[in-house]
Each structure stands twice: as C-alpha cells, then as structure tokens.
Amino acid sequence: MEKFTTHTGVGVPLKQSNIDTDQIIPAVYLKRVTRTGFEDALFAGWRREPDFILNREPYTTGSVLVAGPDFGTGSSREHAVWALKDYGFKAVLSARFADIFRGNSGKQGLVAAEVDQQDIELIWKELENHPGTEVTVDLENRTVTCGSFSTGFRIDDYTRWRLMEGLDDIGLTLRSEDRIAEFEQSRPAFKPATLPARTA
Amino acid sequence: MTETAAAGTPRTHRPRTLAEKVWQDHVVVPGEGAGDAQTPDLLYIDLHLVHEVTSPQAFEGLRLAGRPVRRPDLTIATEDHNTPTLEIDKPIADPISRKQIETLRENAEEFGIRIHSLGDADQGIVHVVGPQLGLTQPGMTVVCGDSHTSTHGAFGALAFGIGTSEVEHVLATQTLPLKPFKTMAINVEGTLREGVTAKDIILAVIAKIGTGGGQGYVLEYRGSAIRSLSMDARMTICNMSIEAGARAGMIAPDQTTFDFIQGRPHAPQGADWDAAVEYWSTLATEDDAVFDAEVFLDADQLDPFVTWGTNPGQGVSLNESVPAPEQFEDLNDQAACRRALEYMDLEPGTPMKQIRVDTVFLGSCTNSRIEDLRTAAAIIDGQAKAQDVRMIVVPGSARVRLQAEAEGLDRVFKDFGAEWRFAGCSMCLGMNPDQLAPGERCASTSNRNFEGRQGKGGRTHLVSPVVAAATAIRGTLSAPADLGLQVPSVPQEV
Numbered sequence: 001m002e003k004f005t006t007h008t009g010v011g012v013p014l015k016q017s018n019i020d021t022d023q024i025i026p027a028v029y030l031k032r033v034t035r036t037g038f039e040d041a042l043f044a045g046w047r048r049e050p051d052f053i054l055n056r057e058p059y060t061t062g063s064v065l066v067a068g069p070d071f072g073t074g075s076s077r078e079h080a081v082w083a084l085k086d087y088g089f090k091a092v093l094s095a096r097f098a099d100i101f102r103g104n105s106g107k108q109g110l111v112a113a114e115v116d117q118q119d120i121e122l123i124w125k126e127l128e129n130h131p132g133t134e135v136t137v138d139l140e141n142r143t144v145t146c147g148s149f150s151t152g153f154r155i156d157d158y159t160r161w162r163l164m165e166g167l168d169d170i171g172l173t174l175r176s177e178d179r180i181a182e183f184e185q186s187r188p189a190f191k192p193a194t195l196p197a198r199t200a
Numbered sequence: 201m202t203e204t205a206a207a208g209t210p211r212t213h214r215p216r217t218l219a220e221k222v223w224q225d226h227v228v229v230p231g232e233g234a235g236d237a238q239t240p241d242l243l244y245i246d247l248h249l250v251h252e253v254t255s256p257q258a259f260e261g262l263r264l265a266g267r268p269v270r271r272p273d274l275t276i277a278t279e280d281h282n283t284p285t286l287e288i289d290k291p292i293a294d295p296i297s298r299k300q301i302e303t304l305r306e307n308a309e310e311f312g313i314r315i316h317s318l319g320d321a322d323q324g325i326v327h328v329v330g331p332q333l334g335l336t337q338p339g340m341t342v343v344c345g346d347s348h349t350s351t352h353g354a355f356g357a358l359a360f361g362i363g364t365s366e367v368e369h370v371l372a373t374q375t376l377p378l379k380p381f382k383t384m385a386i387n388v389e390g391t392l393r394e395g396v397t398a399k400d401i402i403l404a405v406i407a408k409i410g411t412g413g414g415q416g417y418v419l420e421y422r423g424s425a426i427r428s429l430s431m432d433a434r435m436t437i438c439n440m441s442i443e444a445g446a447r448a449g450m451i452a453p454d455q456t457t458f459d460f461i462q463g464r465p466h467a468p469q470g471a472d473w474d475a476a477v478e479y480w481s482t483l484a485t486e487d488d489a490v491f492d493a494e495v496f497l498d499a500d501q502l503d504p505f506v507t508w509g510t511n512p513g514q515g516v517s518l519n520e521s522v523p524a525p526e527q528f529e530d531l532n533d534q535a536a537c538r539r540a541l542e543y544m545d546l547e548p549g550t551p552m553k554q555i556r557v558d559t560v561f562l563g564s565c566t567n568s569r570i571e572d573l574r575t576a577a578a579i580i581d582g583q584a585k586a587q588d589v590r591m592i593v594v595p596g597s598a599r600v601r602l603q604a605e606a607e608g609l610d611r612v613f614k615d616f617g618a619e620w621r622f623a624g625c626s627m628c629l630g631m632n633p634d635q636l637a638p639g640e641r642c643a644s645t646s647n648r649n650f651e652g653r654q655g656k657g658g659r660t661h662l663v664s665p666v667v668a669a670a671t672a673i674r675g676t677l678s679a680p681a682d683l684g685l686q687v688p689s690v691p692q693e694v
C-alpha cells in the first residue's frame with residue numbers, strides 16, 4: 001500500500017446522501033476474478049446518464065470525491081473501495097461513513113475523511129462556482145483545502161497512522177514476522193503438511 | 201505436549217474448554233488492552249483450504265504487492281463449487297465458471313500450491329477432501345474462504361470460514377488477527393431411535409436456538425448421543441453450525457476420531473502418531489470449565505427432522521404439520537413464516553408427510569460422504585423409485601465416488617433409477633448446471649433452504665439421507681418406517 005501524506009486533485013461534488021455500495025458498484029460486477037480494473041464499474045448505473053457528474057469535464061479526472069452524508073452504506077463488498085481507487089480517487093469526503101466502508105477504505109489506502117456537512121456544502125459551492133478546482137487533503141494535519149476555504153476533518157489515529165505508513169493488514173502483521181517465525185519453530189513435528197503430497 | 205504455544209502466551213489456570221485450548225495454543229502475538237478496546241490476538245493457521253470462488257482476488261492481491269505464499273506446505277486447493285457433475289472431460293460451458301477454475305489452476309501453479317483438479321482422485325468438495333486425506337486433525341486451526349469450514353470442527357479442530365481479504369492475509373502470513381469467540385455447549389444426551397440421524401440432531405438444534413442463536417459463539421457438541429456418532433455423522437453436525445449463526449462447531453476428539461485418522465495419507469506416523477495422540481487426548485473440555493451459554497437436547501425424543509420454510513431454523517418433526525403463522529409468538533417470526541409459506545407454496549396444517557417432491561438431492565458437504573451413500577443405498581436397495589421423482593446422487597469427492605463404486609453402491613442407485621454423478625457442490629447451490637427449475641420442490645440433504653438457493657424459484661426441504669431415500673421411494677417426504685422398511689445399519693468409515 002502506498003504511503004499517504006497529502007494529496008491534491010480535482011474535487012468532484014456528488015450532491016447525494018446515502019450512497020450505498022450497490023450504487024458505488026452494482027452486484028453484477030462482483031463475478032470478476034480480478035482485483036483491479038473496476039474503474040468501469042464505479043457508479044456504473046449512474047454513469048449511463050450522459051450528464052452524470054463523472055461523465056462531464058473537468059470531473060472525469062477527479063480524484064477527491066465530495067459526497068453527502070452516509071456514504072458507503074449497504075453490503076460490505078470491498079469492491080466498492082477497489083472501484084473508487086481504480087477510477088483514481090484518493091480520498092472521499094463525507095459527513096458520515098458507513099462503518100464497514102470506512103474500515104475497508106482504511107485497509108485499502110483510500111482516505112475517508114469526515115467533514116462537517118456545513119463545510120461539505122461550502123466545498124460543493126466552491127467546486128460548482130469554479131469547476132475543476134483542486135482539493136488538498138492533508139492527512140498529516142487533518143485538513144482539507146478548496147480554493148480559499150480550509151477546514152479540518154476527522155479520521156481515527158490508528159487509521160491515519162496506517163495510511164501514513166502505507167500499511168495494509170498484511171503489512172502490519174508482517175511487522176511481527178519474527179514472532180511468526182519463532183512460533184513456527186515451536187510447532188510440533190506431528191502437525192500435517194500438504195507438501196509433499198500424499199494420496200491414498 | 202501442551203507446551204506448544206509461543207513464548208509470552210498468557211497461561212490461564214482456570215479450567216478451559218476445548219475451543220479455548222486450541223485457541224491459546226495458536227496465539228502468536230496476544231492482543232493488548234481489555235474489554236471492547238482489546239486488540240485482536242494474532243492466531244497461527246495450521247491448514248488453509250482453497251477453492252475457486254473466493255480465492256482469485258486474494259492471489260491477485262499477493263501479486264500486486266509482490267508477496268509470496270508464506271506456507272504452500274500448509275495450503276491445499278481443490279475445485280468444487282463450479283465443477284460439472286456430468287461429462288467432466290468436456291470444457292466447462294459457463295464462461296464464468298470456467299474462468300474461475302482456470303484462474304485457480306494458474307494461481308496454484310504460480311504460487312506453488314498443491315491442487316486437486318477435476319478428474320483427479322482427490323478432487324471434491326473442499327470439506328470432504330481435507331478429512332479424507334487425513335489433513336484435518338484435532339487441535340488444529342483450519343480456515344477456508346467458505347462458511348462450511350465448520351465441518352472440520354468434528355475432529356476437535358478450530359475451523360471457520362473467512363472472507364477473501366482474510367484468505368489473502370493467511371496466504372501471505374499464515375496468521376489471522378482475531379478476537380476470541382464465546383463458547384456454547386450443546387449437550388445431546390440419550391440414544392437416537394432407528395432412522396434418526398446426525399442431520400436430525402443439528403436441524404433440531406437450529407430450530408431450537410434459531411439461525412442467529414449461535415452468533416459470536418463456537419459451539420461444542422457434547423453428550424452421549426454425540427460420543428456415539430461416527431466421524432461422518434459428526435461432520436454433518438459441525439457442518440451446519442454456521443446455519444445456527446455460529447462461527448464454528450467442535451467435538452472433542454476421542455478414539456473414534458483417532459481411528460478415523462490413523463492410516464490416512466497425511467496422518468502422523470510412528471513416534472509422531474504417539475505424540476499426536478498424547479496431545480489430542482489433552483484437548484477435551486475440562487470438567488469444571490464454564491461455557492458462556494448452554495443448550496440441552498434429548499436424543500431419545502428426537503424424530504426425523506425436516507424444514508418447511510426458507511431458512512434452516514424453519515423445521516419440524518417429520519410427524520408434524522406445516523405450521524401456521526399464528527403459532528409463532530414473535531411478530532417477525534410470523535411475517536417470516538407467511539413469506540416462507542408463500543414461497544414454498546404450502547398450506548398451514550398440511551402434514552409434512554403429504555408434501556410431494558419432484559427431486560431428491562443426495563449430496564453436499566453436509567451429507568455426501570461414504571456413510572451417507574451407504575445408508576441411502578441400503579434403504580433403496582430392491583425398492584422402486586416413485587415414478588415422477590428424479591433423484592440425483594453426487595458424491596462429495598472423486599474418492600468417495602470411487603469407493604462407492606468399489607462397493608457396488610453406484611449399481612444400487614442406478615438400478616433404482618437415480619442419476620449417479622461426479623463429485624462437487626452441485627445442486628447444493630447450483631453454480632453449475634445442476635439446478636432446480638422454478639417451482640420445483642426438492643428434498644435435499646444439503647444445508648441451506650434459502651429462496652433460490654438450488655435454482656431460481658426452487659423449493660428446498662432439508663432432510664437426512666435416510667429421509668431422502670424414503671422420499672425417493674414414496675414420492676412424498678417420508679421416513680423408511682412409513683414404507684414398512686427398516687434402516688439397516690451400515691459400516692462406519694474408519
């Protein structure tokens with residue numbers, strides 16, 4: 001996982017609340033065997049509408065999604081985070097995130113920044129008045145900046161630390177690799193192994 | 201031999217349950233803090249079973265991060281969910297099924313993982329293959345990206361299903377960060393009557409505690425009725441722990457367990473065998489250990505159990521009738537009953553034994569082992585199948601199929617008019633072409649009767665292999681006694 005300290009990119013105002021994971025990525029895309037390449041699946045239902053925001057310039061290159069409250073509700077599918085990341089989003093701003101979505105984001109290196117709704121609305125206004133304005137998400141200082149407007153956001157210390165260190169769950173566990181190796185030394189000899197293969 | 205835990209693992213001196221012992225013997229790094237704020241323990245995984253549906257993204261994740269599989273020698277893969285049960289030598293027709301299986305084969309090759317592919321004698325449902333090879337042993341931690349991993353708990357292993365990102369985590373580190381589960385004792389005392397089986401015990405348990413009753417718990421099945429069961433039957437019980445909402449189910453290892461394992465391909469040998477048995481013998485729950493919850497069931501009173509609804513908790517004795525919504529106190533249960541009756545097209549008050557079925561499915565990781573096939577074959581042998589009933593027999597693994605053929609069971613099924621298929625999950629979930637047609641009604645030895653589980657619009661009644669066999673003869677849900685038949689006892693699998 002890449003380390004995240006600060007990111008600046010085109011802000012995309014998505015003025016809706018309660019965007020569930022079925023909207024973020026419809027179930028039909030879950031049959032794939034890949035973990036990347038979900039960019040076409042992101043908001044697939046909405047993107048069929050020509051004037052959906054991601055179909056309009058300059059938002060096609062957006063990397064900071066500014067959404068209404070209760071983002072990422074519904075099914076726990078990790079694909080929702082994969083799709084956002086594959087499309088190019090580095091951060092999502094919302095006043096409230098569904099717990100599982102927030103957890104999945106932290107694990108996959110997507111910043112889910114909790115920003116008060118009144119501030120979200122100020123950012124929306126700025127982005128609409130000046131389409132293409134870049135938004136800066138500064139994880140180190142927990143601030144977002146859009147044009148002349150700047151405010152703080154919330155993210156828990158643990159997730160922030162992980163994102164800044166670029167540690168996914170596996171990376172974290174591998175920090176205990178010597179403990180794992182030590183444990184393996186102590187495993188009894190009678191425990192079975194699948195290799196070399198034996199069959200009846 | 202109990203001193204296997206890593207240095208630093210806290211030793212408790214209070215009496216411990218089976219689940220707690222296995223857990224503590226696998227803690228690599230203990231969690232910190234207390235209560236809700238406690239961080240997870242890092243738990244070592246002894247055996248990781250892999251199949252084609254839940255693994256592709258895990259392997260892809262490894263590839264993206266440039267990570268190897270830490271312990272290919274503790275990992276084994278097979279193909280089951282998508283495999284056809286007819287014409288297995290032809291290419292798989294459905295492109296998604298084919299792609300998943302091809303991807304698994306490529307990943308196994310790339311990461312050096314042993315795989316048993318379609319056509320191989322050890323291919324089959326992952327939960328049948330592990331025990332059959334002797335890879336599932338007492339006191340182990342076993343995981344798989346499949347909820348019915350609980351099956352392996354029959355050996356006194358702590359075995360549970362995991363999600364795809366956890367599959368990747370285990371592949372990369374051979375560990376999982378986990379918070380301890382609570383423990384629940386399921387005490388089943390007494391002697392089962394003729395024709396009443398392990399499947400009836402577990403269906404009765406689920407009807408009693410509900411499909412959410414086991415949430416957050418590891419269930420330990422105990423008592424004289426459990427002790428007297430064969431390993432195949434114990435696996436049937438542990439298999440469906442997940443249908444009670446539990447994370448895992450376990451049975452303390454005993455002589456029956458040891459006898460089953462001894463001599464299997466991956467069983468310990470020589471001095472290792474003695475050391476293993478000595479350790480396994482220390483695992484049983486201590487007498488004064490305390491469970492977080494306890495449930496009691498009287499085996500003497502049990503009848504064959506069947507489901508009438510669309511979740512595994514909606515079951516009754518075969519001698520009873522379809523319930524009416526008003527019989528339930530809880531308003532949610534009433535609504536669930538109404539919805540289930542509509543989907544199942546059943547009238548309250550209909551005797552279960554009058555329900556006519558179109559299909560009988562003998563298979564799935566719940567009931568597709570050799571003993572299940574022997575039992576069903578012994579009942580139908582020399583009988584005639586109900587004319588308009590189709591019966592499909594799907595052995596749990598290619599080896600079970602071979603063994604059944606060596607015993608002539610395939611002939612019994614074919615003479616009866618049943619279809620004798622190749623191994624896999626098959627109609628348990630209909631990811632392959634084995635599906636119910638809309639409206640079709642099935643007596644199934646599998647574990648889930650959800651709407652559409654066996655095919656869109658299909659209607660499932662969960663039953664034991666004994667009831668499945670009698671139903672195939674009579675055409676309606678039945679016990680052998682309804683046909684004046686005895687249930688012959690068949691040899692146990694050792």
Ligand code: SF4
Binds near residue numbers: 280327348629647
């Ligand atoms: S047989 Fe059914 S329950 Fe068992 S692993 Fe296959 S699909 Fe799952």
